[in-house]
Amino acid sequence: MKKHDSDSNPAPVMPALPEPLKDLKIKYTKIFINNEWHDSVSGKKFAVFNPATEEKICEVEEGDKADVDKAVKAARKAFELGSTWRTMDASERGRLLNKLADLVERDRLILATMETIDGGKLFSTAYLMDLGACIKTLRYCAGWADKIHGRTVPVDGNFFTFTRHEPIGVCGQIIPWNFPLVMFIWKIAAALCCGNTVVIKPAEQTPLSALYMGSLIKEAGFPPGVVNVVPGFGPTAGAAISHHMDIDKVAFTGSTEVGKLIKEAAGKSNLKRVTLELGGKSPNIIFADADLDAAVEFAHIGLFYHQGQCCIAGSRIFVEEPVYDEFVRRSIERAKKYTLGNPLLPGVQQGPQIDKEQFEKILDLIESGKKEGAKLECGGGPWGDKGYFIQPTVFSNVTDDMRIAKEEIFGPVQQIMKFKTIDEVIKRANNTTYGLAAAVFTKDIDKALTFAAALQAGTVWVNCYSALSAQCPFGGFKMSGNGREM
């Protein structure tokens, strides 16, 4: 998600980076239904932690099936024929989304600070990239609201036929902890633009920004019941959503493992429509004729961004033999220049992993790399005595059968392998059940377009990585997902 050279753009959108808020007060910790704040039906709460310090930030009401039921009732009522939301002009829906963007812009510092403390994300990244993407996505979808066109269709016989593109209804949305606010916006912006109502469950690790958005949604003027936020856990609140008989569609971003459970639940319950954004083991292919500096840099950011916790992480780097050694050398150099620490502080380049479970899984995969014979070039273990920090780690001489070449690591661990020919690397790149993204670095037009066609991935980048924009569709081939966002 790089923004290039905003100086040539006379209407620049990259603001100067302020300091994070010193004393962030968490105001919204309850369940948001019908534009009101509710305690959980069970009375239970759960704790939210700062992964940099392992300290508790606060407690949040814990939603479960009963709360999901309440939220669905509210969303269903807001979707009734004749309701305020259903009779609102499409252009007015767009106005509300634009207002929401204005409010997110106004509270950008609050949200960025919150996202850092809750998610372990670098503050500069949260403020400039995450919040930037949120605002742009809201404005993009706002523009579509009154442009959802059906068609008139010339059928045989004495008939007049036209199509209407109607909202699906009540949409359940389950979002992850790696980009809490961005994923929240990706889901609600598209859903609301088309006139749906929403019940959204943020990840239990990172519920705070979603709940804050509840307050902005109310302030922007969305009618009650249009957006409802139920924090809670996957097996309880999440399952209640995927099994619910009165939810018309479920959208999920998370692991492939859980994605399968959700699609199964949808089938078993009421055949609700399903979209999934799941994991990846994305190949990044570097040719000898590539701009090597650019390739090293993009490959580095493409893997290490946000502590490696990206579905699009370029976690299998295939380098053409002639430039392999040089590529590895430069990648190690790049990975060594890192300051780890509290993501709120300036000058820190890497924050913590999100929680203990992820932390242990990553360390386990690192050990497997060592055991299975990959060459550990740098890093390879935890860092610091507090917080879930892992050293930036580079493995070379990786072969396709190793666990680190097959399984999604979701951590700061970079795998570099060697290849000889085009046909070979196409086969190896595609040899995975994943298919989210891929990249190729080359100056040759023929190679670039051949790979664009041959790679089984929802997004193919040429001479770049992680270039995402509200205007481009995003989603996975094969088991990286079903359907497209944006």
Next chain:
Amino acid sequence: LPLLYLQIFINNEWHESTSGKKFPTYNPSTLEKICDIEEGDKPDVDNAVEAAKAAFQRGSPWRQMDAQSRGRLLHKLADLLERDRVILATLETMDTGKPFLQAYFIDLEGCIKTLRYYAGWADKIQGRTIPVDENFVCFTRHEPMGVCGAITPWNFPLLMLVWKMAPALCCGNTLVIKPAEQTPLTSLYIGSLIKEVGFPPGVVNIVPGYGPTAGAAISTHDSIDKIAFTGSTKVGKLIKEAASKSNLKRVTLELGGKNPCIVCADADLDLAVECAHQGVFFNQGQCCTAASRVFVEEQIYPEFVKRSVEFAKKRLVGDPFDARTEQGPQIDQKQFDKILELIESGKKEGAKLECGGLAIEDRGLFIKPTVFSEVTDNMRIAKEEIFGPVQPIMKFKSIEEVIRRANSTEYGLTAAVFTKNLDRALTLASALQSGTVWINCYNALYAQAPFGGFKMSGNGRELGEYALAEYTEVKTVTIKLSQKSP
């Protein structure tokens, strides 16, 4: 109200005319001069085109700007129109004579909504990828056309300007605008807002002046890539001819109409009477959409005429700044004389004058709302566009007959049908040769819905997604590969 913007607007600066000449603009209610305006002619148009061309050069700030940022600028322009709504409505009323409340609630509302609609399209101008035969990759780009000339009329000065400006800028073009000589004030004011919002210099240029001089300079200019004109069919033909003779610039035209309004016996009679009344009398009859041939099914004819006369007699004609006024003066002496001449022809040719039929004594350019019944198709008032407060009402027996008669004109802008019968409504909607068919309504115009004429009422469409095609040029890119890709 201080009159601030009276000069030629080029490169975000205000200029005197090259010739030193000025021309007056009048208030048609009081017949007094409002002020003098710099009179643009060919040299000024040349300067404006130079500026617009430079602003469109590869690498310019406007060409480099992200599409989404173009959209943001259009949104901000809408914000400024909202801020200065009273000023603009006042200027429009002074310059055109239209009732202030209509300028404020209809003209300005249309402007703001149209700007916001196209702001949303800016980053959604999508080309396609196309599966061609053999080893090629093929895709289209929808590029801006370049420098667009826009010649706008005096009946809805600001609204007609925004209808052109919004899609043109949304697609990335630059503009040279010539507002009607009768009504330059609001178009020049918007120049100041364009500058305030931050459009780069040269993107929008405004050259007030006369048709045969400044207008002709635009239609014959070799460096203008496209021209959009709203006005009379007679001048529209000259423009298309000039475009062909010079550089084959692309042409869109919104011209006159002699629009049929068909009232069936099963219609909601009150609704039909009111809609037909507003349809012809709105804006002092000065609408290209004027319902200037009312066809009423025989059975309800006398009752329809009776109620229409009642409405016409109640219509309040007076000072456009008075909140009670529904009808102001005609725009100028020339139009005034033409309307009265056509009224005389109606009387002479045997139509029955039901009410009105003359000017309001000692009141300058005000004409009494006039209704003619027993009108037959061969009368001048049934064939020629009157553009005044004159309602000709004719009788019909059968649907087939009225379709034939409604279509017997070289115009084809709009049509309306009043009926409760589904079959009849859809039959007429298919049969009428009009760019817009209204069913049980009139003048229902929206930024989302395309508008334009069949036959000699125009070429091309404004508004909706369709307008984008009029402001983009399609480029097909075809790339050879060494082998066929799937």
